[in-house]
Amino acid sequence: MALQGLEYKTQILTASVFWYFTWKDEIFRWDHKLEYKNISRLTVKASDVWVPEVYIVNDISKMPIGSTGYNKEYVVVKSNGYMTWFPAKELQTSCAVDVSKYPFDTQACTIRMEAWYHDNKSFVLNTIGSGIETSDAHFVKNGEWEILNLSANPFQYQDYVDNSSAYSTIHYTLILKRRSSYHLITTAFPFVILMTLNLLVSVIPTECGEKLGFCMAQFLTMIVFFTLIAENMPSSSLTISYYTFIVSLQILVSGITILIVAISIYLQTRSLEDRPSCLVRMMFSPIGYFQDSDRKKRCTRVRDSRQEGFITWLDIDRRLNCGLNILLLLNVIVTVSIFVFVII
Template identity: 80%
Template sequence: MSTTNYYTIIKRVILIQTYKDKISQSNTIQTRGEKFVFGIVLLKTIYKMFAISLVVVFVTVSYCNGNYDKKRLLRQNLSKRYNPELLPILDSHQPLQIKAKLYVMALQGLDDKSQVLTASVFWYFTWKDEIFRWDHNIEYKNISKLTVKVRDVWVPEIYIVNDVRDMSIRSSGYNKDYVIVRSNGNMTWFPAKELQTSCVVDVSKYPFDTQECSIKMEAWYHDNTSFVLNTIGSGIDMSEVHFVQNGEWEIVNLSSNPFQYQDYADNSSAYSCIHYTLILKRRSSYHLITTAFPFVILMAINLLVVVIPTECGEKLGFCMSQFLTMIVFLTLIGQNMPSSSLTISYLTFLISLQILVSGITILIVAISIYLQTRRIEDRPSFVVRIIFSPLRYFQQNYFKKSFTPSQDSIHEDFTTWLDIDKKLNCGLNILLLLNVIGTVSVFVFVIY
């Protein structure tokens, strides 16, 4: 149906409508002859429009049925001489070349305890089928490709060997998948799957850790004489349309490594495989606010015990409060920290160290308060003086300004319980100083 015929029909309808309006307005048609002529013209126009519509519908249906019949005939002819269980190659001496690329759609998460990476992916596989092909220029015109079910054609049997749930690349809805077939035999297959692959997690630098996980795709039942796996481009990428960011992990790098490995039972056979590597970095903003920052604040507050005088009765209460706060804090953040015994986070060691330091501080403060109640003339035993002699040496050599010659002579001849108290407080100061230096050093090491 040409465009000119449509325009002609539309013009006639408009003229009839205009003529009808004039009749109703001017009331000029009074005779039977004029009414009869008007009716004839209207019937002819309606008849032509109806006939043209029937022709258009008939041509469209005929074309669609003809094209559908050709596709059905093509499928039948191809299926007669095709076996989906046999490798679709004519020369058995040349292996089938299969190209693959992995697209990551979403990263559900990385379980630190079970050491399992969960990700939604799909593959792009392409290969050339030398049997399932046709000439679309002669017998099957305008049919350049077909969409067939995977059960009707040969597809590679590939496994994800480090998948902890289902190693086959064919998902549960495999029979519902389709393969796009070109007339020259090029096959395109897009299998999608939710992977749960094993991944060795090193949480020693938590929450600033970076993990390296792999997806190991291998051909188990077909060696390299049957088909060979190759990558397309980089071999792995993030889907630009479907990719969804993960709130805890960031994908830093993606890479692939195609290679062949020897069969441990038969050294003459080699199998093709591709190992995909994902470098994941933990997003540390949340952990900095909820874990690292409160930890630094508690450690800084713990230093205030130095400036509180022993005579103040609240010094021991302050130390007890710090000790209990640190224990509660460790319990709370322990729920969010990775629970693995293979590698333990440095942060866990630091928190445990702070609890130990707080416990030692309570012990020293309690002893110091007790010594304040002893009489000055009471002389410590010889064993006590031997134990505290290193602290005395440290005081005399590094804090000489706090001792006068007369005091030095007194300390050489006579040591009181108050002297022991001073040495205990000096040891506490040294312990807290070393604690701060060690904690800062570990934080710098973990971050960088």
């Protein structure tokens, strides 16, 4: 009748449902044409007749169906012996969620109905038609989840203690797809803006005193953003959201950016006479491959023949910033690739 929602943090599916139980009871048969004033149908209390004793075994509150009390429920009895029972219940069933593709995820939740105290020799559960469907008259759509498919699978399982006995059960499966529009506006869109702003680090000059402050502001914003996302995610390590991984990657990149900017500011204070050690020159030589080969465009000082090819602290500073630009570019490529993989 209604799907209240699927709580990610507690992994609980809440839904309002009613069942249509029908069976034949030979005790309640009569010839309505010859006697009883042509009465062919009666409505009696569920407490006055036999009703099937079934349980929703993954319900976290009350497992028996008809938990509201049989005195408040009724059974329709027909003259041919067929009984019809319409118990309604608000279910709160456990559902293991997979958050890996949040907010483009699809979840499969199962409602397990079983007969505990009667084996298959005296009690068998079967489905009518498809076994499960939405009510045309009562169903209320959920704003966060869309029902893609409903299915029912009746089968029998062996007793855990005595393998000679089998019990009847029905598994109802609900395939739910998240409506991602709200999450795209509230989480994905701000994240793209923050990632774009992080690229501005490459255009702000190191001489500007606000560059380090800008990097720190970006880093703290990502930390707060990550905290807001973690509050809605289940505390589980079985599956980790790719979205959480992306935000963690941005925090790592922001931390490395702060480190490089701080070193760059320090290198700006070194004089030209200070010479880097051999180890430092070897560490930063590979990055120079990605720099512009025309040194005249990026070098303002004049070197004599003895200093030609010598690496100064300013050269290391330029190579650090070149490496930072490469890191930011790779970060964008990896982030976009993960987003495409999640959507597909």
